[in-house]
Amino acid sequence: MTTHGRRGEHLGRRQQILAAGLAVFSSSGFHGGSVRDIARRAGLSQAGLLHHFPSKAQLLGAVLTWRDDIARRELGEPAPDGLDLIRRLVAPPAVTRTQELVRLRVITSAEGVAFGHPVHGYVRHRQASVLDMVRQALEHAAARGELRQDVDPAGTARMLVALMDGLRVQWLLHPEQADITGDLRRCLQPLLTVDL
Amino acid sequence: MTTHGRRGEHLGRRQQILAAGLAVFSSSGFHGGSVRDIARRAGLSQAGLLHHFPSKAQLLGAVLTWRDDIARRELGEPAPDGLDLIRRLVAPPAVTRTQELVRLRVITSAEGVAFGHPVHGYVRHRQASVLDMVRQALEHAAARGELRQDVDPAGTARMLVALMDGLRVQWLLHPEQADITGDLRRCLQPLLTVDL
Numbered sequence: 001m002t003t004h005g006r007r008g009e010h011l012g013r014r015q016q017i018l019a020a021g022l023a024v025f026s027s028s029g030f031h032g033g034s035v036r037d038i039a040r041r042a043g044l045s046q047a048g049l050l051h052h053f054p055s056k057a058q059l060l061g062a063v064l065t066w067r068d069d070i071a072r073r074e075l076g077e078p079a080p081d082g083l084d085l086i087r088r089l090v091a092p093p094a095v096t097r098t099q100e101l102v103r104l105r106v107i108t109s110a111e112g113v114a115f116g117h118p119v120h121g122y123v124r125h126r127q128a129s130v131l132d133m134v135r136q137a138l139e140h141a142a143a144r145g146e147l148r149q150d151v152d153p154a155g156t157a158r159m160l161v162a163l164m165d166g167l168r169v170q171w172l173l174h175p176e177q178a179d180i181t182g183d184l185r186r187c188l189q190p191l192l193t194v195d196l
Numbered sequence: 197m198t199t200h201g202r203r204g205e206h207l208g209r210r211q212q213i214l215a216a217g218l219a220v221f222s223s224s225g226f227h228g229g230s231v232r233d234i235a236r237r238a239g240l241s242q243a244g245l246l247h248h249f250p251s252k253a254q255l256l257g258a259v260l261t262w263r264d265d266i267a268r269r270e271l272g273e274p275a276p277d278g279l280d281l282i283r284r285l286v287a288p289p290a291v292t293r294t295q296e297l298v299r300l301r302v303i304t305s306a307e308g309v310a311f312g313h314p315v316h317g318y319v320r321h322r323q324a325s326v327l328d329m330v331r332q333a334l335e336h337a338a339a340r341g342e343l344r345q346d347v348d349p350a351g352t353a354r355m356l357v358a359l360m361d362g363l364r365v366q367w368l369l370h371p372e373q374a375d376i377t378g379d380l381r382r383c384l385q386p387l388l389t390v391d392l
Contacts, residue, residue, distance in 0.1 A: 106306045111307075113303070159383055162358070162379070163362060165358075166359055
């Protein structure tokens with residue numbers, strides 16, 4: 001086998017493990033997800049899996065980073081700004097709003113609020129950077145006169161991020177009654193001077 | 197010892213276990229929380245604990261019910277209605293907004309979105325009943341002319357519950373930047389015809 005082939009095989013194996021990790025962590029979280037289950041799903045022994053990811057915490061970290069990279073690419077490159085970014089967050093591509101991905105996000109965010117959880121730092125950082133990104137987009141919209149003058153971009157960013165987090169939970173629990181995009185539009189539109 | 201004394205001792209022991217369960221489940225969730233840790237905190241053997249609560253799932257259920265009963269009493273009896281209920285939810289008594297209680301709620305809600313989790317039914321039911329309670333309160337406010345005429349009570353209930361869920365997560369992760377009550381007021385006030 002060529003070096004290129006070996007590297008390809010290595011990457012393919014890594015990808016299988018990440019997909020298996022996503023399936024297990026999104027239903028059981030970090031604490032409940034077992035390396036043994038993930039290895040079995042990926043068709044590997046536990047030792048084989050640990051060769052690629054030396055610990056469960058590193059594996060969860062890699063699954064989250066992998067998904068974040070995909071989500072970032074789906075936002076578009078370069079990332080949209082101002083109201084275009086907000087529109088994208090309000091009505092994201094269907095591929096990022098699957099039960100599995102949304103559950104992974106909800107469960108790891110919640111587990112990660114506990115000090116000492118292996119993704120506590122990651123979750124704190126992600127929450128802060130999402131808030132920053134949304135606040136900046138709203139500030140740019142405000143600079144273009146697209147936000148009502150009495151609307152505070154930082155407060156609106158907190159509101160929008162909280163709404164997205166909370167509506168995801170409602171959607172997971174009662175998908176038939178939830179309407180994430182509709183609810184977000186209804187809350188945001190009154191704060192804008194242009195159509196969302 | 198009298199029967200009364202034994203029953204008092206039994207209740208006291210149960211109470212200790214519930215408090216220990218709250219401490220452990222609120223930091224590690226159901227999957228990560230171990231019956232052994234809870235027993236140790238309560239000063240009991242594992243067998244001693246299992247005499248009171250035959251399984252970890254039953255213990256978590258009892259901790260959640262215990263906290264719900266306290267929260268209900270703190271809302272006031274009879275429960276306030278209309279905008280008085282909304283005001284109470286927006287600015288709850290400090291005792292219900294402790295890190296430990298809020299973390300328990302966030303973690304169990306998130307874990308419980310997974311089918312097959314022992315509190316999946318409880319979490320679905322609680323979410324639906326909170327949504328119902330808030331929607332009814334807003335409908336009563338609307339009937340009194342306290343809601344703007346173009347505001348939909350059901351949509352506003354979904355928004356308010358999602359905001360509360362999401363803002364709790366922000367508060368746990370970045371308490372210094374969060375202002376749950378202020379943010380909720382800012383979102384709700386424009387929908388009302390009276391002061392919140």
